[in-house]
Amino acid sequence: MTENDLDASALKSNYIRDLIAVDTASGRFGGKVQTRFPPEPNGFLHIGHAKAICLDFAIAAENHGVCNLRFDDTNPATEDVSYVDAIVEDLAWLGFEPAATFHSSDYFEQLYDWAELLITKNLAYVDDQSPDLIADQRGGFGQPGVDSPFRSRPITENLELFRKMRAGECAEGSRVLRAKIDMQHENMQMRDPVMYRIRGESHYRTGGDWPIYPTYDWAHGQGDAIEGVTHSLCTLEFSDNRELYDWYLAQLPLPGPAPYQTEFARLELTHTVTSKRQLKELVTAGVVDGWEDPRLPTLRALRRRGYPASSIRDFCSFIGVARTNARHDIELLESFVRTDLNRSSLRRMAVLRPLKLVITNWPTDTSGAPASDFRTLTNNPENEGDGTRTVPFGKELWIEHDDFKMEPPPKYFRLSPGREVRLRGGYLITCTGALLDDDGTPLEVHCTYDPLTAGGAAPDGRKVKATIHWVEAKTAVDATVALYDRLFTTKVPGDATGNPLDDLNEHSRELLEGCKLEPALRETVPGEVVQFERLGYFATDADDPLLFHRTVGLRDEWAKLEKRAKG
RNA sequence: UCGGGGAUCGUUCAAUUGGCAGGACAUCGGGUUUUGAUCCCGACAAUGGAGGUUCGAGCCCUCCUCCCCGAACCA
Secondary structure, eight states, X not given: OOHHHHHHHHHSOOHHHHHHHHHHHHTTTTTOOEEEEOOOSSSOOBHHXXXXXXXXXXXXXXXXOEEEEEEOOOOTTTOOHHHHHHHHHHHHXXXXXXXXXXXXGGGHHHHHHHHHHHHHTTOEEEEOSXXXXXXXXXXXXXXXXXXXXXXXXXXXXXXXXXXXXXXXXXXXXXXXXXXXXXXXXXXXXXXXXXXXXXXXXXXXXXBTSOSEEEOHHHHHHHHHHHHTOSEEEEEGGGGGGHHHHHHHHXXXXXXXXXXXXXXXXXXXXXXXXXXXXXXXXXXXXXXXXXXXXXXXXXXXXXHHHTOOHHHHHXXXXXXXXXXXXXXXXXXXXXXXXXXXXXXXXXXXXXXXXXXXXXXXXXXXXXXXXXXOEEEEEESOTTOGGGOEEEEEEOSEEEEEGGGBOSSOXXXXXXXXTTOEEEETTSOEEEEEEEEEOTTSOEEEEXXXXXXXXXXXXXXXXXXXXXXXXXXXXXXXXXXXXXXXXXXXXXXXXXXXXXXXXXXXXXXXXXEEEEEEEOGGGGGOOTTOEEEETTTEEEEEOSSOTTEEEEEEEOOOHHHHHHHHHHO
8 A cells, every 4th residue: 555545545534434533532442443354265355355455454554553364264164275375365466464364263262261251151051952943933023032942051051061062072063052142132143143053174274173163253353352453344234243243242351442343335336246156156157267257356357357456446445435335337446447557558559350451652672572660659658768669560561440441430530442541650641442352341451651751740740530550460479369348238237137147248258369469569578467559458368478358448439439320 | 024224416435514515437518639548628417205493404303215234053
């Protein structure tokens, strides 16, 4: 996080910053602010997590506090060390370094001791009923629950049974430890929630040490308290858990003031999904090619697609935080990506759908072959320091199919018979005709060039309405370019039918083979993002130097006009 | 049905805490331009509804409507 990010975000007020100001004024935590990012290692980080990460780290940094990473690993059935590694990696890529890394499993021993304490205080009991029975007894919305027959079990018996559970002497699912709160409570979370369940699975960190595992509720607040967290930020769906969070902490001898939980709305974006379940479905159903498919909103996918981490951070700090369920336009994220890349990326020329262009009056050299020529082009008009490069030019060039039309529609400024346009950084050329196939599709465009316009400017000051990009044919490098579009056609996937897969965009990826690149593009480093002039930003694949992913297209007025004309 | 949370331009976030409703994205129009990009200028456009308190209400009160979350031994 840079100083600028801090300044920019500090300007925006929000209710969380307001709360902290109140706490600072009252001295509730002695002026301390500490947060944590608590992912469960059972999936990959996505753009939604980025919002939470940016918030957690920003709140801590603004207040001279720290933010830790804590793996919330209380469920061995779904968690894996491979996710731990991936999360660490993605977090670092996003640009954040936790002050320390912890695991909920670090606290299993302490949690166990505290559970015995609750039993001793007659605030917890061992229940021998089945999950179904326990669920039935919990009641429903508006209907109170009923007490378990085991609720009045004597303390000594609870202690004895709990120790048996811990010793591995009880079958999986045979009994649980529950907090003794209130089965009639209006908040369902408070109806004697389960604290421990028996699980046979081996834990990726504690192995077979523990036959019992704490639930989220019994672990989370205590982990916060042990680490010295002051402000525990989480998403809205945990609002009802807050009362339980506070209840548990109130029963325990904590080392310091109890942390408290504040909720905020999770990030949702149009035309995509951000729930772990739905993301997983896309991967397992083979809709996309794994978790790193550039069409996914996972952090590793966005990275592969060329989204700068800074643009994601800027986006997150800009959208701020609220309690309103909101779905941001994906266009907003893309505008941050463009702003970032416009400043930072080198300009290059590439022709995606090549059409041969022949300059009929191009000179020959002494041997009778077409003369060779080199043009100088600016690497990045937004940054003079990036300098210039030389690009080979010659008699035969590739231009974009879209940049020539036999019969130009209204407002079309590009090449057509009789028209003069500029080849960017090259010459002014005038179209004299074209070879067509039987369908009328252009096969080859013929032009003459004006030798006095080297560099692209006419000495007589005449103007042309269009500048098009080009790649010299003999030196062109062949490459594959992947064009990406929205993964879903609708703003809210599955809104109509309940199943996002019904709204899949069949054309979310288009692979173009045989694209023509200028030679300098051979030198890009893996992962580098460049601008293909007039087309968009493209990221070199991490493994294949001749595969480019379209990060995002340039804004395109002509495409808009065309679309409008078509109705 | 009960509990919790929410509702401000098309979208989203603000509104100095009761004092001229502002920004960004999107859209539309114009200017600059060797990228129909960038940049610059301009326009459009909102307080869910009904009452009440007040000199004054997006903000306070009452009622209503609509939306989201909650009944895993998931997190």
